[in-house]
Amino acid sequence: MKKAKVIYDKEFVIGQIDKRIYGSFLEHMGRAIYTGIYEPDHPQADEMGFRKDVLELVRKLNVPIVRYPGGNFVSGYNWEDGVGPKEKRPRRLELAWRAIETNEVGINEFVEWAKRANTSVMMTVNLGTRGIDAARNLVEYCNFPGGTYYSDLRRQHGYEQPHNIKVWCLGNEMDGDWQIGHKTAYEYGRLAREAAKVMKWVDPSIELVAAGSSGPKMPTFPEWEAIVLDHTYDLVDYVSLHVYYGNPEKDTKNFVAKSLEMEEFIKTVISTIDYVKAKKRSKKVVNISFDEWNVWYHAHLEGKDEKAQPWARIRAIAEEDYVFEDAILVGCMLIALLKHCDRVRIACMAQLVNVIAPITTVKGGIAYRQVIYYPFMHAANYGHGVALLPKVNSPKYDSKDFTDVPYIETVATYNEEKGEITVFAVNRDLEEEMQVEFKLDGFEGFEVVEHIVYESDDIYKGNTQDKPDNAVPHKGGSSKIEGNILTSILPKFSWNVIRLKKREN
Known part of the structure; x- marks a missing residue:
């Protein structure tokens, strides 16, 4: 049996975990909204x-924030189309995903859905076809108490109290030429600054996310971020990152190492x-909103991408039939986010229902969990408090794109208030189980509550x-603790959640 050692020290803290790192995303795309969350x-x-x-199913995921309404969709969206009496809302050609948008959900x-899902809204404004005026009006509509045109319009629509949406994205993927209203970094930076300025004038309490690169392989990366922040640094709170990974070559060892690329991106x-x-000689710290991340490639191979069923009202596109190896990479990506929680304060698995999602619905039928649901649920429910810096001594391997890939990927969280430690660990080895000795320096009197294993x-x-x-x-995982030494057997190619609790005196 291969062996590995990991040291965690109570004093070696990466940072406080913002619960919004377990956010998600719902776009007017495919069946995410219609026959996803909404099916009257x-x-x-x-x-x-x-x-x-x-x-x-969403409540069990414990998702604290959901980004809405896009995504590429937002760059052609008139928010006014989705408010007021439903019978008066226009049907629009939706150009990003080539569908008919009925605006039944706005x-x-x-x-209202977010309240029922025990989550909050992360709103995106259209900086593609629209700009400063529409953005400030939307903030007024959502957040101003009353006595003005747009706040009173909200009240006329039946919402007396403001929505108090606190996180706002300044457009989406504006560096991509697929985006409606694609801009250069200079053009976007200037527009984002002026939109940010007036949005915060309407509501100084909001937090703003500048659109960063659509992925680390964009030709403008990272110059895009530098130019955009040169314009917006004093007004924004976060920069967005987006990344999706796939394995069309069926090279599993290389695929599950891609979280290392995600870390380099961060x-x-x-x-x-x-x-x-x-x-800028600034004392302000701008952080990261990793507000789109996931595995996405099956739908392209299966012909369920944006080329399918054009101009249908409800289009079944980007519906991933996830397999177990995807769940292992998702687990590694969650660990990557937690390992950088000092700067990654918000993250959104894209998306939540049907479209590249952990939840799939059958129209008129059941809703069920995809395999990627489980690592996300475990992290969102148990990964709170502070993240501890892992010192890992693990056997390694090389793959097509990566060298020295550790078979063991891990991070631990410590919730002092609840007296709980959670160790998240992935064994990337396709052939062998691994015995891992976790040394928990500074932690005494803990016992193993459970060892959850996801294997196949x-x-x-x-x-x-x-x-x-x-x-x-x-x-049925195998873990035991003696003093401050936790010894665990991680089955081959598995996701593990080892939960410990302080013994009662």
Whole structure:
């Protein structure tokens, strides 16, 4: 059996974990909204048309914030289309995903859904076809108490109290030429600054996210961030990062190492942010909103991408049938986010329902969990408090794109208030289990509560409509603690959650 050692020290803290690192995303794309969260004629629809079975699965994920309404969709969106009486709302050609948008669900409905899902809204403004005026009016509509045109319009629409949306994105992926209203870094930086300025004049309490690069392979990266922040640094609170990974070559060892690339992406953006901070002689720290991340490639291979069913009202696009190896990479990506929680304050798994999502619905039928649901649920429910810096001594391997990939990927969280430690660990080894000795310096008197294991006899196994529980975690993991030494057996190619609690005296 291979062996590894990991040291965690109570004093070696990466940072406080912002619960919003476990956020998600819902865009008017494919079936994310319509027949996803909203299906009025479904047997489990509530009085507003929201599917109660989906709400239950979302609540179990413990998602604290959901980005809305896009995504590429937002760059052609008129927010006014989605408010007021539904019978008067226009049907629009939606150019980003080539669909017919009925506007049955708009801002007010989504705020109501968020309340039922025990989450909050992260709103994106259109800086593609629109700009400063529409952005400030939307903040007024959502957040101003009353006595002005747009705040009173909200009240006329049945929402007396303001929505008090606190996090706002300044457009989406504006560096991409696929974006409606694509701009250069200079053009976007100037527009984002002026929009940010008036949005904060309307509501000084809001936090703002500048659109960063759409991915680390963009030709303008990281110069884009440097130019945009040169214009916006004093007004924004976060820079967005987006990344998706795939494995069309079926090279699993290389695929599950891609979280290392994600970490390099984060480090490069942090360096760029801090360069602008130094250049401006600023004391302000701008952080990261990693507000789109996931595995996304199956739909392209299966013909379920944006080329399918053009101009349908509801289009089944980007619906990933995830397999077990995807869940392992998702686990590694969650660990990567936690390892940088001192600067990654918000993150959004993209998306939440049907579209590249942990939850899939059948129109008129069931809602079920994809395999990636489980690592996300474990992290969002147990990964709170502070993240501890891992010192890992693990056997390594090389792959097509990476060298010295540790078989063991891990991070631990310590919740002092609850007296709990959670160790998240992935064994990337496809062939062998691994015995890992975790030395927990500064932690005495803890006992193992449970060791959750997510493993599979087939790395291409997934959950389906017919077999919704085909691949699920179990609580039969092997972990024991003596003093401050936790010894765990991590099965081959597995996601592990080892929970410890301080003994009662």
